[in-house]
Amino acid sequence: xxxxxxxxAATAGFLMAAAAVALPAAAQTPTRGGTMNIIIxxxxxxxMLGINQTTPAAIVGGKIYESLLRYDFDLKPxxxxxxxxxxxxxxxxxxxxxxxxxxWHDGTPFTAEDVVFSAKTYLTAVHPRxxxxxxxxxxxxxxxxxxxVFKLKGPFAPFLMAWExxxxxxxxxxxxxxxxxxxxxxxAKPIGTGPFKLKEWVRGxxxxxxxxxxxxxxxxxxxxxxxxxxxxxxxxxxxAMETGQTHLSAxxxxxxxxxxxxxALPNLxxxxxxxEYLAQILWLDFNLRNKPFxxxxxxxxxxxxxxxxxxxDRIWFGLGKPATGPIHSSIPHHDANVPKYPFDPKKAExxxxxxxxxRGADGVRARVTMEQLPYGDVYVRAGEYxxxxxxxxxxxxxxxxxxVATWGDRVRNWDYDxxxxxxxxxxxxxLGVSRLYVSSNIRKGVxxxxxxGYSNPRIDELFDKAAxxxxxxxxxxMYSEIQRILVxxxxxxxxxxxxxxxxxxxxxxxxxxxxxxxxxxxxDVYMQR
Amino acid sequence: MERxxxxxxRLLKGVxxxxxxxxxxFLLIRLAPGDPAAxxxxxxxxxxxxxxxxxxxxxxxxxxxxxxxxxYISNILSFDFGFSYRQQRPVIDLLAERLPPTLLLTGTAFxxxxxxGVTLGVMAARRAGRWSDSxxxxxxxxxxxxxxxxxxxxxxxxxxxxxxxxxxxxMGSVGVKLTGFERLVDAARHLVLxxxxxxxxxxxxxxRMTRASMLEVxxxxxxxxxxxxxxAEGRILRRHVLRNAILPVVTIAGMxxxxxxxxxxxxxxxxxxxxxxxxxxxxxxxxxxxxxxGVFLVTSAVVIAVNLATDIVYSLVDPRIxxxx
Numbered sequence: 001x002x003x004x005x006x007x008x009a010a011t012a013g014f015l016m017a018a019a020a021v022a023l024p025a026a027a028q029t030p031t032r033g034g035t036m037n038i039i040i041x042x043x044x045x046x047x048m049l050g051i052n053q054t055t056p057a058a059i060v061g062g063k064i065y066e067s068l069l070r071y072d073f074d075l076k077p078x079x080x081x082x083x084x085x086x087x088x089x090x091x092x093x094x095x096x097x098x099x100x101x102x103x104w105h106d107g108t109p110f111t112a113e114d115v116v117f118s119a120k121t122y123l124t125a126v127h128p129r130x131x132x133x134x135x136x137x138x139x140x141x142x143x144x145x146x147x148x149v150f151k152l153k154g155p156f157a158p159f160l161m162a163w164e165x166x167x168x169x170x171x172x173x174x175x176x177x178x179x180x181x182x183x184x185x186x187x188a189k190p191i192g193t194g195p196f197k198l199k200e201w202v203r204g205x206x207x208x209x210x211x212x213x214x215x216x217x218x219x220x221x222x223x224x225x226x227x228x229x230x231x232x233x234x235x236x237x238x239x240a241m242e243t244g245q246t247h248l249s250a251x252x253x254x255x256x257x258x259x260x261x262x263x264a265l266p267n268l269x270x271x272x273x274x275x276e277y278l279a280q281i282l283w284l285d286f287n288l289r290n291k292p293f294x295x296x297x298x299x300x301x302x303x304x305x306x307x308x309x310x311x312x313d314r315i316w317f318g319l320g321k322p323a324t325g326p327i328h329s330s331i332p333h334h335d336a337n338v339p340k341y342p343f344d345p346k347k348a349e350x351x352x353x354x355x356x357x358x359r360g361a362d363g364v365r366a367r368v369t370m371e372q373l374p375y376g377d378v379y380v381r382a383g384e385y386x387x388x389x390x391x392x393x394x395x396x397x398x399x400x401x402x403x404v405a406t407w408g409d410r411v412r413n414w415d416y417d418x419x420x421x422x423x424x425x426x427x428x429x430x431l432g433v434s435r436l437y438v439s440s441n442i443r444k445g446v447x448x449x450x451x452x453g454y455s456n457p458r459i460d461e462l463f464d465k466a467a468x469x470x471x472x473x474x475x476x477x478m479y480s481e482i483q484r485i486l487v488x489x490x491x492x493x494x495x496x497x498x499x500x501x502x503x504x505x506x507x508x509x510x511x512x513x514x515x516x517x518x519x520x521x522x523x524d525v526y527m528q529r
Numbered sequence: 530m531e532r533x534x535x536x537x538x539r540l541l542k543g544v545x546x547x548x549x550x551x552x553x554x555f556l557l558i559r560l561a562p563g564d565p566a567a568x569x570x571x572x573x574x575x576x577x578x579x580x581x582x583x584x585x586x587x588x589x590x591x592x593x594x595x596x597x598x599x600x601y602i603s604n605i606l607s608f609d610f611g612f613s614y615r616q617q618r619p620v621i622d623l624l625a626e627r628l629p630p631t632l633l634l635t636g637t638a639f640x641x642x643x644x645x646g647v648t649l650g651v652m653a654a655r656r657a658g659r660w661s662d663s664x665x666x667x668x669x670x671x672x673x674x675x676x677x678x679x680x681x682x683x684x685x686x687x688x689x690x691x692x693x694x695x696x697x698x699x700m701g702s703v704g705v706k707l708t709g710f711e712r713l714v715d716a717a718r719h720l721v722l723x724x725x726x727x728x729x730x731x732x733x734x735x736x737r738m739t740r741a742s743m744l745e746v747x748x749x750x751x752x753x754x755x756x757x758x759x760x761a762e763g764r765i766l767r768r769h770v771l772r773n774a775i776l777p778v779v780t781i782a783g784m785x786x787x788x789x790x791x792x793x794x795x796x797x798x799x800x801x802x803x804x805x806x807x808x809x810x811x812x813x814x815x816x817x818x819x820x821x822x823g824v825f826l827v828t829s830a831v832v833i834a835v836n837l838a839t840d841i842v843y844s845l846v847d848p849r850i851x852x853x854x
Binding site: 035183412 | 579581616700
């Protein structure tokens with residue numbers, strides 16, 4: 001079959017490159033030593049990535065746990081705990097060769113049995129995101145201590161994209177087998193294979209890591225210690241970065257309006273790299289069960305009424321770019337050849353007139369409510385702009401604010417008209433995108449399912465076939481058709497592909513070297529003396 | 530004997546009140562939409578029914594309400610405050626960790642605000658009607674009216690960022706090796722700004738109350754008599770005026786002492802102070818029922834104890850007051 005050879009070739013090429021040398025990002029030789037202070041907010045509830053995958057847990061837990069692979073900025077797989085891998089031509093069998101000399105933090109040797117246990121038993125029991133992925137495996141075996149073989153029930157192209165620490169952390173079998181995974185006391189003292197070991201966690205204050213001297217990459221990590229400082233106040237975080245008391249901030253640590261000022265400081269570097277795996281899109285979700293959102297023209301009118309450039313420039317201060325559709329531009333199978341919805345209030349008004357929603361005496365055509373996304377102030381400001389923009393074309397929006405738990409309750413029980421939403425694409429449309437649009441995932445009471453109720457049998461069929469297609473070109477044509485149909489139907493209005501600012505103290509090198517950025521292990525990070 | 534009997538009675542009543550508070554809060558917090566399982570599912574970035582079911586089962590949320598309440602009450606009677614759903618740790622450990630920092634912060638602020646407030650109030654009363662009286666009043670009211678977080682941030686901006694004299698956040702320096710004495714100094718330096726912020730806010734009430742109370746007492750007959758007898762002005766102030774004027778201040782101080790545990794959440798957030806106020810606030814957002822109930826229990830117990838202490842102090846300061854009358 002012509003299909004998998006390109007993958008095999010790329011993989012082989014990578015093996016050779018990776019076998020030679022590990023990612024030298026700087027021309028100078030890294031120096032050993034140093035302590036890095038990093039902001040973390042909010043404080044993670046636990047560091048055991050199997051049972052909690054919030055962003056803070058992933059950022060901090062990523063120093064402790066590793067997965068089989070890593071991904072570069074183009075989302076090409078690189079070695080992690082697996083030093084090489086092969087995929088059978090029919091796409092059903094994945095064989096991973098593991099690194100040698102790997103030890104758990106308690107000294108026990110790491111073997112293929114740990115991987116088998118993690119995928120087959122542990123993750124399918126506790127991890128809602130990776131459960132459906134590993135349930136596709138008919139057989140998971142370890143023919144020898146350094147080899148793991150996955151035999152899938154059917155081809156699943158994104159299988160290689162699932163191996164990052166928060167999606168598929170490899171956990172120690174000798175600690176978890178036969179125990180209650182959720183209440184095992186080891187959850188409070190996590191044991192992983194990663195470059196840093198947890199030394200101390202003073203709740204409310206800081207999390208202290210020290211170098212893992214037995215790390216499988218000899219000579220690494222370079223840093224002696226890492227301190228995660230818990231700083232719940234936005235202004236305190238800005239002060240911490242400005243005064244050099246902390247050396248790294250990421251995600252939403254720094255408010256968008258502070259970014260231009262911090263960018264100009266001489267002691268800090270800014271990068272927007274390191275979010276390619278998550279690839280978050282901000283969109284406006286419509287509850288298709290509620291009038292007038294059941295009429296496509298209304299949704300299209302809303303889309304035309306919003307100026308995405310304004311959102312990008314005035315709310316996000318340039319950190320992002322307008323989204324064209326459901327698949328992020330840095331994710332495989334993105335296709336920009338879809339209908340466009342430029343900012344055009346006149347077109348919006350024409351559509352609303354066509355629908356019969358004329359302006360009343362008070363100028364209002366329709367009254368709707370919008371839930372404010374409770375993840376941060378920037379989303380509140382975006383919501384306020386959207387209310388203004390829709391008000392101009394005669395749609396009166398009432399904003400409802402609530403905390404995360406209440407918002408989650410409303411959305412998953414379909415008690416909303418519109419809400420902003422931000423979700424990760426997780427490296428492949430079949431992992432992070434399809435869940436939002438297939439009718440089989442319409443489940444009341446479950447968040448991150450298909451909450452708006454979009455149901456299109458053609459879309460269901462295409463997503464299913466595309467995920468299991470063995471031929472890449474075939475998969476691409478299916479994803480392209482998916483994107484065209486969805487953008488025409490506008491079940492949601494995709495607004496921005498978000499960029500997040502990572503501020504790094506200039507003295508530290510090799511901080512962002514993969515598609516998961518600051519969530520990675522930091523084995524290569526060093527402090528320039 | 531009478532006093533001891535009275536105290537015993539009050540303590541018994543206090544236990545009944547505490548139980549009532551537990552039951553009320555147990556039901557009240559479950560009124561809010563969402564539960565800990567839903568919050569954790571939301572954070573997982575993915576969810577399915579099995580996950581929610583597993584979590585609810587683990588947390589005991591699938592049992593009938595009265596069963597959960599009964600289990601909780603029987604546990605606290607043996608001092609088992611339950612498990613934090615979210616952090617997977619015993620609640621009592623969390624409380625033991627976060628209570629001392631808050632007590633240190635608010636205790637310091639309480640003492641300082643009482644002392645400075647009363648002093649300023651006395652000064653203002655002695656200079657009543659003159660410009661220094663107005664100046665004191667204006668300053669005190671300024672800090673009372675200004676939002677706490679702003680005062681805190683201005684303090685950080687001035688003393689930490691601009692002058693570099695004091696640390697901007699935290700309870701102590703992290704990652705540095707310090708000797709016992711150095712550690713004490715370090716802790717004190719970290720305490721200055723947050724305690725000062727709280728002090729500036731609370732002293733206004735004591736200042737105003739003291740001033741008003743003193744002016745009222747000053748004009749009473751027995752003060753005039755003492756003065757006529759030739760008693761020195763200073764002695765009059767201390768033994769006669771202040772001693773009587775302090776009673777309303779004691780009442781207010783007693784009330785405020787009850788807020789010691791919960792009232793510092795803004796300062797704890799601004800200064801990243803690992804206290805119980807912030808713990809409670811985060812527990813509300815995360816619907817961590819057991820932590821919230823644990824915090825309510827402890828704060829209620831403190832309020833009850835402080836109210837009792839206030840009444841006793843009252844009876845000590847004013848011999849006319851009989852306990853339990």
